[in-house]
Amino acid sequence: GESVGLHLPTLSVQEGDNSIINCAYSNSASDYFIWYKQESGKGPQFIIDIRSNMDKRQGQRVTVLLNKTVKHLSLQIAATQPGDSAVYFCAENMRRGSQGNLIFGKGTKLSVKP
Amino acid sequence: EPEVTQTPSHQVTQMGQEVILRCVPISNHLYFYWYRQILGQKVEFLVSFYNNEISEKSEIFDDQFSVERPDGSNFTLKIRSTKLEDSAMYFCASSAPGATLMADTQYFGPGTRLTVL
Numbered sequence: 511g512e513s514v515g516l517h518l519p520t521l522s523v524q525e526g527d528n529s530i531i532n533c534a535y536s537n538s539a540s541d542y543f544i545w546y547k548q549e550s551g552k553g554p555q556f557i558i559d560i561r562s563n564m565d566k567r568q569g570q571r572v573t574v575l576l577n578k579t580v581k582h583l584s585l586q587i588a589a590t591q592p593g594d595s596a597v598y599f600c601a602e603n604m605r606r607g608s609q610g611n612l613i614f615g616k617g618t619k620l621s622v623k624p
Numbered sequence: 625e626p627e628v629t630q631t632p633s634h635q636v637t638q639m640g641q642e643v644i645l646r647c648v649p650i651s652n653h654l655y656f657y658w659y660r661q662i663l664g665q666k667v668e669f670l671v672s673f674y675n676n677e678i679s680e681k682s683e684i685f686d687d688q689f690s691v692e693r694p695d696g697s698n699f700t701l702k703i704r705s706t707k708l709e710d711s712a713m714y715f716c717a718s719s720a721p722g723a724t725l726m727a728d729t730q731y732f733g734p735g736t737r738l739t740v741l
Contacts, residue, residue, distance in 0.1 A: 552735070553733050554715065554732045556730075556731060559729055610680065611669035611682070612657075612730060614668070617666060
């Protein structure tokens, strides 16, 4: 079946460096994509989202890029900090214009070395 | 900042017992969800709820599961007869109707860890 997946299960970066976390999705009908951060013992925390009619969206220190041609989503974190250490999930929502369930990827663990 | 809350944080139960997991969604949100995450695995959708009825459910959400909004603030997940494989983190989420471009954003609670012995 169609699913959201991640290219890298773990990523280790030096504090201050930029991080890039990747995600592949297979459902071309997906309309909405979200990145969540999950710290140990906590629930998924919303980071940033993007709709399928956009290629790029920027937040504070984070940027999400969407390449619909190759069905690829990435999360860029600028000047990575120790507090960014967590598991990052991408998720997709296939419902256009209405609420729908999220399909999560497996997650990438980001470790930031001081 | 408004947030989704869940109680209890940890629930231990015997196999075959009923459990009720409780959630208080963000107050102006109208859509409610339950997800679960088995240890070390990805988050999986269980059910969505809107206007006092289930709008969508997954294959996981079988007859032993039910949801209810008993009053204006709480949203509950009941597991009627727990099985060992029900052990997981259960997350509640809520979202608002479409007032902005990104209105589908689902905000998650901290989760309830359910352990079935």
